[in-house]
Amino acid sequence: MQKNRQIPYQAITRHLLFWLAYILYQCVNNGWEDKDVFAFKLDPQLSTSVPICMLVTYLNLYVLMPLFYYPQKYIQYAIGMAVLILIGGLLPRFFAYAIWVPWDKIHDPAMFKMEKTDFWIPVRIFKNAAGNAPVLFIAMLIKLMRNAYQQEKNMREMEKEKFNAEMGLLKAQINPHFFFNTLNTLYALTLKGSEQASKVVLRLSDLMHYMLYEASENKVLLQDEIKHLESYIGIEQMRFADRLELSFQYSGDITGKMIAPLLLLPFVENAFKHSLAESDGWITINLKVTGNRLFLKVENSYQPSPKPDNYGLGLKNVKRRLELTYPDHYELLLNQNNGIFEADLKLDL
Structure with missing residues (x-):
């Protein structure tokens, strides 16, 4: 033709x-x-x-x-x-x-x-x-x-296409990783016959709606991202209520602030994954917004593993997303010492 x-x-x-x-x-x-x-x-x-x-x-x-x-x-x-x-x-x-x-x-x-x-x-x-x-x-x-x-x-167009393709791949890796953990939680509750399973399903439905219809955008409201974190933490608390000591608090003016979607979740996921791997554990999450600067500090108990630790797929992806989305506008420190793992993020919104 x-x-x-x-x-x-x-x-x-x-x-x-x-x-x-x-x-x-x-x-x-x-x-x-x-x-x-x-x-x-x-x-x-x-x-x-x-x-x-x-x-x-x-x-x-x-x-x-x-x-x-x-x-x-x-x-x-x-x-x-x-x-x-x-x-x-x-x-x-x-x-x-x-x-x-x-x-x-x-x-x-x-x-x-x-x-x-x-x-x-x-x-x-x-x-x-x-x-x-x-x-x-x-x-x-x-x-x-x-x-x-x-x-x-x-x-510039090639770099933009490469950026979009890489970001899409990173998001595609984040979503299954998140749902895998959440479905494991739901599976454990159904095995126990817990009445909280229905609440988990409801929270999971809200999270899926967020990830399908809102997290596809380049930026989302910070307050929506925090609400998303609260839903995830609520699901994990239902599962580990008898083994977990948790503190989650945020402060500062978050109204109208924008952030890349699903950027904070991997830090929280990683904390739950390592603090409760084999025994009881504790997690402390502090989020603070000062002007246009976000401070996130996540600390959790950590069980040393004989295998070399690369901090997991989630943190690998979030580090790459920070490099792509916020070049020269973030600081990220990851440290483990004396059974404590610490993730300290400073970000210009």
């Missing part, structure tokens, strides 16, 4: 404006004649000089540059440019000899008498070449600037 190609109207318009400005400049320059009087003169020779200038300009932009300049074959490009500039000097002289000298003989005899009728006049050829060179180099400079801008734009 043949694809429909859109006509590049903007590019065509840019080229037309460029050459219109060049023609206007030539008309004004021709009418000035070294006098302090502004004049506008439409010289018939523009009908050949402008197409020649366009020819050498586009040969450079779309032949020499792709063949030699972009692949960094600068010697070949310099030779090609020298030949092209020479052509830009010879062609106007050819048309002057073949068309405009006979034209002056008929329409402007006075000018014809002063005009040299020989073809090979090096000064005239050099002057024609020098006249085309500024336009050629200006067009080349504009082309290089547009290429650089387009490359920068493409790079």
